[in-house]
Amino acid sequence: MPALIPATEPLLARTPLLDSKNQDPVPASGSPVRWGVISTGRIASTVVSDLALLHDAVLQSVSSRTQENAEAFASEHGFQSAYGDDGGLPGYQRLLQDPAVDVVYVATPHASHYAVAKAALEAGKHVLCEKPLTINAREAEDLVRLAKDKSLFLMEAVWTRFLPSVQRAAEIIASGELGEVRWLQADLGFPAPHNPESRLWRREDGGGALMDVGVYPLTWALISLGRPQSIMATAHLTDGGVDSETALTLSYSSGAQVQAMTSLTASTPQTATVCGTKGMLRCNAPLFNPTELTITSGSGEQRVEKFTLAGHGYTYQLREVIRCLQQGLHECPTMPLADTLATMALLDAARAQAGIKYPAD
């Protein structure tokens, strides 16, 4: 039986488009914004190297569970302050007390996002938090409520939405060139070595394929078709209780269908194909950071559009966060909180069907 998706707030039909003529993320868009980065892990390092490219981003502070790691990361990337755990106070709490930090980027494992982002909002900091925003919709709703109460900026770091290629795909879909979208196929799988200590495989960290990469095929679904009416999910669970594969079918009131899959064991095409009554659009791999779109008309004519990236591609998202803060916005129009809540509701419904449970549920 498909799970019906509960209606919360009306969802924007498609991703709002950025100004396609203003796609250079590097020049300043206003006065400097001072960043605090929570974690010294893999993605924190890559995103910070992109942040350093933006002229109005200040690398202010970094925190880690150890002072040594915080200092090493600070000296590698040029942060002004470094905070590790000290006397029972976590490094991130020490960073949150730093009055020089305007906004924090949370890049810890999923299961800690809620506590860390909540502490940041309570400390009066704006928040950009890695995906998935939280472990479940209840936690996400709590953070959204808190950010609204405190008049602070909150955004889930779904960087893919901000890429020029994905913005262009959204533009093509909205233009009607593909006709009415009836079907979407999107997948993201890669063989991750099975390591019971890794966050990818640990239930306590929110491990599994769906939570790690499900947001990317779901982003293509939201961009192409908006919010579905129902979802069906099946998964294979490891002995540790996380999903190594999950397959999703989304159904829309128009009759349109989405097939999405995620895997931590198989190499998959890692592409998205949007199929309409007049043609189709396919992005090249990986669907979270495509540089090519192939548009095929109903009569078989093909056109390829190519895109270049500034940095690793996180620059576009970071530019928009900075621009929102400079303009006093508490929510980013390109990654609205309603879309994050809709995604969390889809993940909750899929997990309930597939039997994936986390300690925070």
Ligand SMILES: NC(=O)c1ccc[n+]([C@@H]2O[C@H](COP(=O)([O-])OP(=O)(O)OC[C@H]3O[C@@H](n4cnc5c(N)ncnc54)[C@H](OP(=O)(O)O)[C@@H]3O)[C@@H](O)[C@H]2O)c1
């Ligand atoms: N947007 C993207 O492209 C992208 C790509 C990969 C991952 N992510 C997301 O980013 C997050 C981190 O992924 P990652 O691959 O960077 O993981 P990772 O390499 O394991 O790094 C996570 C870091 O968080 C800190 N940490 C570990 N356990 C913690 C805990 N229990 N509480 C607080 N901090 C803890 C550690 O840093 P310290 O030792 O310094 O404390 C660790 O190095 C995940 O939520 C993931 O979904 C996003």
